[in-house]
Amino acid sequence: MARPGSDRATRADVAREAGTSVAVVSYVINNGPRPVAEATRRRVLEAIKKTDYRPNSLARALALGSSRTYGLVVPNISNAFIASFAHALQQEALNNGMVMLLGDAGDSRQRELELINSLLSQQVDGLFYNSVDRHPYIDIIQASGTPLVMLDRVDPALNVNILRVDEAEAAYQVASHLLSHGYQQVGAISGPPEMYNAQDRLTGWRQALAEFGVAERAEWIFPAPYTREGGYLAAKQMLRGETLPRALFVSNELQAIGFIRALAEQRLRVPEDIALVCFNGTAQSAFHVPSLTTVRQPVEAMAKKALAMLAAPQSEVQLSEFSHQLQIGESCGCGLISAAQD
Incomplete structure (x- = not known):
């Protein structure tokens, strides 16, 4: 048992219970550096259990210089x-x-x-x-x-x-692939405007638009959180507009999934009605219906x-x-x- 009045057992308590030295208790806990006879090891483990000893990881980290x-x-x-x-x-x-x-x-x-x-x-x-x-x-x-x-x-x-x-370059590549299909009415779901990565992804998308001679339309840019709900609500906002883009660059996979859900509720299909590509895909992208064209990070x-x-x-x-x-x-x-x- 732990000492009376003590909040927690120490290695000395374990050693006393096991009838060994504190050093032997340390060898068992740390699996070295010296070998311990199996019978002694079992006795120390039983004493640890009986005293309810828990190693002090912070003290150990300070002693070893590494946690x-x-x-x-x-x-x-x-x-x-x-x-x-x-x-x-x-x-x-x-x-x-x-x-x-x-x-x-x-x-x-x-x-x-x-x-x-x-x-x-x-x-x-x-x-x-x-x-x-x-x-x-x-x-x-x-x-x-x-x-x-x-x-x-x-x-x-x-x-x-x-x-x-390089998120701007990655966004440029996937947006360029989208534009290579000949789409001229192209929008974007961006991330939160104050975030650096959202700015980088829009920069890459704009670079692709300029290279393909496609005009940017401010009413087709929808800032949103990087979530399924963000993509879903961005789609709802887009659907309330007077005109719809034919293709879309979406800033992450979750937004794309939420966006597709909102379109499905209105019986609109991807890519037949609105084509899209997205940034930061994962292994899930290939198993979504439709599968997502995306850029992935290694x-x-x-x-x-x-x-x-x-x-x-x-x-x-x-x-x-x-x-x-x-x-x-x-x-x-x-x-x-x-x-x-x-």
């Missing part, structure tokens, strides 16, 4: 792309003998700050961070001396490691690089930019073109 944990702070884990990237980061961390602690801000800036402070207080060995908005709490993390990799576009003047995809390769950046000496700031991958589906109208040619 063997990383922190990951994301805006909203319900976003399919963020979830897929978080999964890739977690798997890569496990492959490197690390544990990933996930902090889901739920699109709340205040909650994001609380998560960062909580992870820092747990002495994580580093943080991966994708902020809710364009005002991330980088100064707090840097003041703590904790290694950091930003997983989104931020101002390079902030002197922080950044891992990203999350496994990005996860490997992110961990390498975090483990590297922090004396030099790194910027790592990955190429995107165009995935052709049915939503852009490729199937219609093939059918017409047949």
Whole structure:
């Protein structure tokens, strides 16, 4: 039993109960560095159970200089792309003998700050961070001396490691594929206007319009949250307009799914009535009906690089930019073109 008046058992309590030294208890808990006879090991484990001992991970981290944990702070884990990237980061961390602690801000800036402070207080060995908005709490993390990799576009003047995809170029490529079908009435569902990545994606879309000589029409640009509901409500707003675009660039997969749902309620079809492409697709894009033409980020390769950046000496700031991958589906109208040619 724990000592009377004590809040929690210590290794000394376990050693006393097992009839061993504190060092032997440590060898059992840490699986080394010295071997322990099997009978002694069983006796220590039984004593741990009896005393209800719980290792003090913070004290261990301070003693070893490492907690063997990383922190990951994301805006909203319900976003399919963020979830897929978080999964890739977690798997890569496990492959490197690390544990990933996930902090889901739920699109709340205040909650994001609380998560960062909580992870820092747990002495994580580093943080991966994708902020809710364009005002991330980088100064707090840097003041703590904790290694950091930003997983989104931020101002390079902030002197922080950044891992990203060139989102303007990716948006340009998928929008160009859409326009290559000959559509002239083309709109866009953008992300929240204040977000850097929303601005980058619209920049790429506008570049494609200019290259194909297609006029931009302000009434066909619909800012929306990066959610299914955002895409659904954007579609409702679009359907109330006097005219409809023939094709659409959508800023993420969730918006595209919500958009298609709203069209279906009005018996409008993709791509027959409105063709679309989207940004930041996941494996789900290929299984949607219709399958989505999208650009995907190489999350496994990005996860490997992110961990390498975090483990590297922090004396030099790194910027790592990955190429995107165009995935052709049915939503852009490729199937219609093939059918017409047949």
